[in-house]
Amino acid sequence: MEANIAASRKGRESSxxxxxxxxxxxxxxxxxxPVSANRGISxxxxxxxxxxxxxxxxxxxxxxxxxxxxxGKLVPALKFDNPNPRGxxxxxxxxxxxxxxxxLVDRKLNVTTHSKQxxxxxxxxxxxRQNPGVSVRIxxxxxxxxxxxxxxxxxxxxxxxxxxVVVVK
Numbered sequence: 001m002e003a004n005i006a007a008s009r010k011g012r013e014s015s016x017x018x019x020x021x022x023x024x025x026x027x028x029x030x031x032x033x034p035v036s037a038n039r040g041i042s043x044x045x046x047x048x049x050x051x052x053x054x055x056x057x058x059x060x061x062x063x064x065x066x067x068x069x070x071x072g073k074l075v076p077a078l079k080f081d082n083p084n085p086r087g088x089x090x091x092x093x094x095x096x097x098x099x100x101x102x103x104l105v106d107r108k109l110n111v112t113t114h115s116k117q118x119x120x121x122x123x124x125x126x127x128x129r130q131n132p133g134v135s136v137r138i139x140x141x142x143x144x145x146x147x148x149x150x151x152x153x154x155x156x157x158x159x160x161x162x163x164x165v166v167v168v169k
Contacts, residue, residue, distance in 0.1 A: 139167075
């Protein structure tokens with residue numbers, strides 16, 4: 001059961017993304033703006049301090065991988081130019097879709113509309129805006145959590161971003 005928040009999912013293929021990056025580079029070169037290297041999806045090692053229940057929910061995501069040496073989880077990170085100079089130039093997710101590698105997945109046991117989650121959602125939207133062809137699916141365990149995630153997306157003002165919410169068991 002999926003509730004699409006975004007109007008369109010076209011352009012997910014990596015070739016479309018590469019074409020967009022090339023068009024952006026050409027446009028910036030023409031306007032004498034520097035071309036940013038902060039684009040695309042990379043893999044990073046993340047340590048966690050989550051509850052065991054939340055960690056188990058995330059680890060049930062197909063393809064979850066841990067680095068043996070560091071015991072950290074390998075997660076996809078979407079690179080972007082953060083408007084906050086003190087902020088990270090990436091947003092991290094729990095995994096990728098097993099079929100579409102440009103579809104990032106974030107699992108949440110609970111969703112609130114507190115300021116931290118609103119700010120996180122706004123960072124996601126900005127990173128997605130800078131990386132056309134990439135989208136996000138939020139996976140939650142209950143219908144109530146799905147409704148809360150939709151409220152969060154609306155409160156953050158990110159309804160036009162390619163973000164969807166689904167219930168998974």
